[in-house]
Amino acid sequence: MADSWVNPAERIGRDLHLDLAGGGGRRAALGRALRAAISDGRLAPGTRLPPYRSLAADLGLARNTVAETYAELVAEGWLVARQGSGTRVAPRAEPAGPPRVPRPAPVRPGPPAHNLRQGLPDAASFPRTAWLAATRRALNAAPSDAFGPGDPRGRPELRRALAAYLSRARGVRTSPGTIVVCSGFAHALSLLFGGKVLRGPLAVESYGLPFHRSVLEAARVRTVPLTLDEHGARTTELFALQDARAALLTPAHQFPTGGPLHAERRAAAVDWARGSGGVLLEDDYDGEFRYDREPVGAVQGLDPQRVVYLGSLSKSLSPALRLGWMVLPDHLVEPVLRAKGEREAWAGVTDQLTLADFIESGHYDRHVRRTRQRYRDRRDRLVARLARRAPHIAPTGIAAGLHAVLRLPPGSERPVTETAARQRLAVDGLAGFRHPAATMPAHDGLVVGYAAPPDHGFEAALDALCRVLPPPPGGD
């Protein structure tokens, strides 16, 4: 082994492809090359390295450079130096045991040809230029301490902008002190329930987002379904649920069946919360996207001390920004901050400051108006296409939001979604949104998101949809 170094410079320079031209200086490059050679097995455990003077001379490096590199690799555990026996590759620098066979990567399905999945905005509509301009203004205006550890509620600039916006646009009654910025709806849910700020059982709507239920299951919160009808959730059922301590509702536009919560149902929910000491969670997930009438304001305005109002940028700007907010009753602010911890998991400061500017400069309203127009147009094209190609299938829940529900004949949902999957059309059936304990009648249907496809692919996506719909009764 000791004799294996016949011409070290040649070996290192040739066999080991030592490239001293890399970044970080020649010393760093030498260290890198040696580490690589050891990890790759080109320098086996126990191999003696040439004395640093020889290697330095052969490579045209200063002796110090090589000596320090050796010392560095000794300190890191790659090499061992023993008085009298020189410097060797450490015996443990390679994993013991048989060589690891790389596991096959889990099979991930390829991207769909057409994406009509709900809950996604058109990624191409992200207003890059305006957002960048807002970042520029925000970074220039920010005080230095913005880059230090921040208020765990989120930046004050953003909470001020949100308080004003939510009051103006959504009828929310709040002040910057009761807003807590978070990374999105599920983050809020997991802070509230995983962090034991609120406790279950939690009443939910019989149809809702499965990933909300997974967050709640992870926090071991039992959920109890409320029946839905054409007026939204039957909140009067809350009074009969002896042990429910909170209720999660989508008052602006029931997800996914569509339609706002009726005024009496809103009032009943607030009455229940007041009488029972319960808390309402208001998921205002697409309160900004209403087409055929003015937006219905938030339930939160009826009683800010009984409602936790939850919103995010996921539909209005981009789910990739990871930015959301909670508007909290006064008594829940401190418990939520305790659950969150001082140090982690709030959104990055640049996005917070940028959003504050984006809202206050009017760009947020402008963007919402522009995308609302764009989505309304897409909805109209969907409706028109169905009227022409599948008049037996009427879209419902289309006055708002980024999706429609197509009722299907009984028994046809599953064959339709299976055909869609085979044809690489991504679209969800209603069944996946149904609460496992729901007792209301189940309907077959498709939840068709019309926002996600790029403009140039929208017509083709509608064609693909029409191809998988069941034929009219009596036709073939």
Place this chain on the structure above:
Amino acid sequence: MADSWVNPAERIGRDLHLDLAGGGGRRAALGRALRAAISDGRLAPGTRLPPYRSLAADLGLARNTVAETYAELVAEGWLVARQGSGTRVAPRAEPAGPPRVPRPAPVRPGPPAHNLRQGLPDAASFPRTAWLAATRRALNAAPSDAFGPGDPRGRPELRRALAAYLSRARGVRTSPGTIVVCSGFAHALSLLFGGKVLRGPLAVESYGLPFHRSVLEAARVRTVPLTLDEHGARTTELFALQDARAALLTPAHQFPTGGPLHAERRAAAVDWARGSGGVLLEDDYDGEFRYDREPVGAVQGLDPQRVVYLGSLSKSLSPALRLGWMVLPDHLVEPVLRAKGEREAWAGVTDQLTLADFIESGHYDRHVRRTRQRYRDRRDRLVARLARRAPHIAPTGIAAGLHAVLRLPPGSERPVTETAARQRLAVDGLAGFRHPAATMPAHDGLVVGYAAPPDHGFEAALDALCRVLPPPPGGD
């Protein structure tokens, strides 16, 4: 009640300070004004509103505008409309029960006059211009789908940049597929342990960050302390811990006592992990900030399948960016992604893309070099000041990092920190970092962070520090 409207236009226009000039059009302004009046109690529950025609005429608004506003407020639950009795303020639009007395806000201590707390970089050194330029390049270059729901591991651009950087600068052996972006160190810990990817008991160093311990406690992970000496943690103790399944170490620079983990201790830790099937967690919390010698590479390079390498931007750029990363053994990638969930709590896409550009364009290295020089200069000033003003107190652990440890005479730590608090000097005693079950001898000491004060306040902070140090033995 019905007669209380004598001159509705006058009441609304005068008493209620109706301001139709606000943003969003006159209809929105009318809705706002009415909601405000109801919330404030200026329009009491049960009060009948004037017929919409009269109000429209009085305010000079279109009838439709007022009718629609009434309908909107009815839908929201502010008003109730009954055939024959007109439109009234809803009985439940104000909270039932006695008026709520606002709770006093929790007392938060005022900001310190001087901040020598550890763990904070100089917030003023955040490179706004270079960061903004990187954001511009990144947003221009990003594909549209960057603004859709992303890969739960984080953006591929960033994982590629991190893989190359960590390999070059820290000797980490990785590929983009085994990196998972997260919001910081505590987020990583809570995914790993709260998400049940790893299980305790977890060996930790006898001195460490209390907030790491809180995250672990929240995940119900029992921690077992390892003794520290001048070579770092005694990792040989791991072999005697029958049930430890993981070990959390700070090999680059033990926190807070200082000093790199000795080569033999590194090797012993890896041997333990291999022999026991355990996992090492490597907290490379200030691997980039070494002053008097080259950085010691990561332990992860010795065996990537046994080490979870954890890093973040909190020290190198800003804790407010909320951006960190895990480099995972292959078999832990999928479990971590399952723990994280597809939808939430990864960092925002603009920061991820910006950081990828910032690293690849060389700005990250440049920033680290510049701040390293700056912090070294501050450390030298601290050392020089102590040599002059308190020669009996030698700083230790100063070859790296953003803090020094000042050993204090036995029994003096508590009086010193109490004096400091009274003088509004923020500085931590060693005791707060000690594991409650540690058995090694406890030393009195101060952990002095020298990075946080702004440049103009640094000398004054050093003065404040020298004023609270105990006098030399024999002096007074």
